Amino acid sequence: MKFKNKIKQLSGSWYFLLTVILVYALFSILNKELYLSSIGFFNQIIYKIIPIFILVFILMTLSNYFITPKVVIKHLKDKGIKKWFFVIVGGILSSGPIYMWYPLLADLKKKGLSYGLIACFLYNRAIKIPLLPLMIVYFSWQYIFVLIIVMIFVSIVQGILINKLMEVKNENSNSV
Amino acid sequence: MILGTILLISLISVVVPKSFYISVFSKNSFLDSLVGSLIGSISAGSPMVSYIAGGEMLSQGVGLIAVTAFLVSWVTVGLIQLPAESTILGKKFALLRNLSAFIFSIVVAIITVLLLGVLS
Numbered sequence: 001m002k003f004k005n006k007i008k009q010l011s012g013s014w015y016f017l018l019t020v021i022l023v024y025a026l027f028s029i030l031n032k033e034l035y036l037s038s039i040g041f042f043n044q045i046i047y048k049i050i051p052i053f054i055l056v057f058i059l060m061t062l063s064n065y066f067i068t069p070k071v072v073i074k075h076l077k078d079k080g081i082k083k084w085f086f087v088i089v090g091g092i093l094s095s096g097p098i099y100m101w102y103p104l105l106a107d108l109k110k111k112g113l114s115y116g117l118i119a120c121f122l123y124n125r126a127i128k129i130p131l132l133p134l135m136i137v138y139f140s141w142q143y144i145f146v147l148i149i150v151m152i153f154v155s156i157v158q159g160i161l162i163n164k165l166m167e168v169k170n171e172n173s174n175s176v
Numbered sequence: 177m178i179l180g181t182i183l184l185i186s187l188i189s190v191v192v193p194k195s196f197y198i199s200v201f202s203k204n205s206f207l208d209s210l211v212g213s214l215i216g217s218i219s220a221g222s223p224m225v226s227y228i229a230g231g232e233m234l235s236q237g238v239g240l241i242a243v244t245a246f247l248v249s250w251v252t253v254g255l256i257q258l259p260a261e262s263t264i265l266g267k268k269f270a271l272l273r274n275l276s277a278f279i280f281s282i283v284v285a286i287i288t289v290l291l292l293g294v295l296s
Contacts, residue, residue, distance in 0.1 A: 017180035024183065034190060042186035045228065056224070098257055102264040109265070118265065119273045123280075126251035128223055138231025143292060147244065150288045154280050158273075165272050 052133045059130030060095065067093045069104055084159070087117045088152055091124025098125060116163030123155035181225045185232050197236045205241050205289075209282040212242035216249030217278055226250040240292075245285035252277040 027035040072090040094101065105118050127148055135144055201208045216226070230243045253274050254261060261270040 013180070017183075020180045020183045020187075023187065027187070037190045038183075038187045041189055042183055045182050045186060045232075049228065098254060099260050102261060106264050115269050118269070119276075122273065123252055123277065126223070126248065128251075131223055131227065134224055135227050138227055138234070142295065143240075143288070146291050146295065147248075147284070147288050150284050150291065151248065154284050154287075158276050158280055161276060162269070162272055166269060 048137060049134060052137050055133045056130055059133070063093065063095045063130050067095060069094070069096075069101070073104060073108065083117060084120065084156065087121045087159075088124050088155065091121040091155070092127045092129060094121075094125055095130075098122070101125075114159075114163055115166040116159035116161075119162040120155045120159035123158055124152065127151060178222060178225055181221065182228060185229055189232055189236065192236075197233070197238050201238050201242050203239060205239075205286055206282070208239050208242035209245035209285040212238075212245030212285065213249040213253075213278055213281045216246040216281065217253040217255055219246075219250055220256045223247075223251050241285045241289045244288050245281050248284045249278060249281035252281060 024035060024038065027038065072094050101122075105113070105121065109115070109118060132144065201211060219226070219229075226247050230247045233243050233246065234240065255274070258270055258274060261273070
């Protein structure tokens with residue numbers, strides 16, 4: 001009974017991990033060579049990223065501690081061009097799961113933040129400063145720099161586009 | 177999640193031969209970025225996982241355009257979060273944002289790789 005309850009409490013991530021372990025167990029019986037090669041490959045990745053993970057978790061903890069939704073939202077209320085700047089910076093610095101931000105952004109929408117700025121904010125959340133050390137393990141500095149610049153530029157384009165499209169949609173729905 | 181994904185990536189890297197990746201990714205910039213974006217869009221999880229998966233894809237011979245589209249769509253397109261986003265921020269906005277993010281992931285990938293080519 002207790003075991004059944006424990007199983008029920010397992011989250012999707014644990015099911016996923018257990019399934020993968022089960023697949024490995026099957027391979028260890030059916031194809032030992034493949035199993036050993038996979039474990040070898042796994043060790044290589046782990047050795048490569050473990051030191052970086054320590055740095056990433058320190059940076060994530062610091063960013064979670066200092067850059068709270070309250071701090072970010074305070075600056076999203078600025079006006080004009082400054083607003084775009086703070087939306088981009090806010091998106092980049094924001095942390096935590098994305099769904100946590102939806103109610104806060106919906107609240108800001110009611111207070112005048114445009115759909116374009118919300119889209120721009122959400123796009124820039126893709127740029128994760130604390131994760132840069134891990135990215136550097138796999139990609140060059142030059143690549144990361146160019147990618148970030150292009151993504152920031154595209155986030156503004158997407159914001160302007162969303163503003164236009166939402167205006168068109170709203171006008172159409174108003175005229176009906 | 178991260179541990180499970182690394183285990184899975186290790187298994188796939190050993191089981192799936194390089195020739196498979198070469199056959200899926202045709203070296204056509206647009207098609208490769210489209211495939212990369214599709215895979216990234218339907219994937220979910222921490223961006224950390226996408227960096228590891230993307231890095232291993234590169235080492236398996238997948239082109240940088242496809243990997244970039246994969247990385248960008250992983251973090252900008254949220255199919256899993258779409259119901260929550262639709263409910264809280266509106267259906268039209270959520271659909272337009274995710275659709276445009278998908279298209280822009282291809283644009284970002286092509287521009288990034290072109291700019292890298294010019295710079296290097």
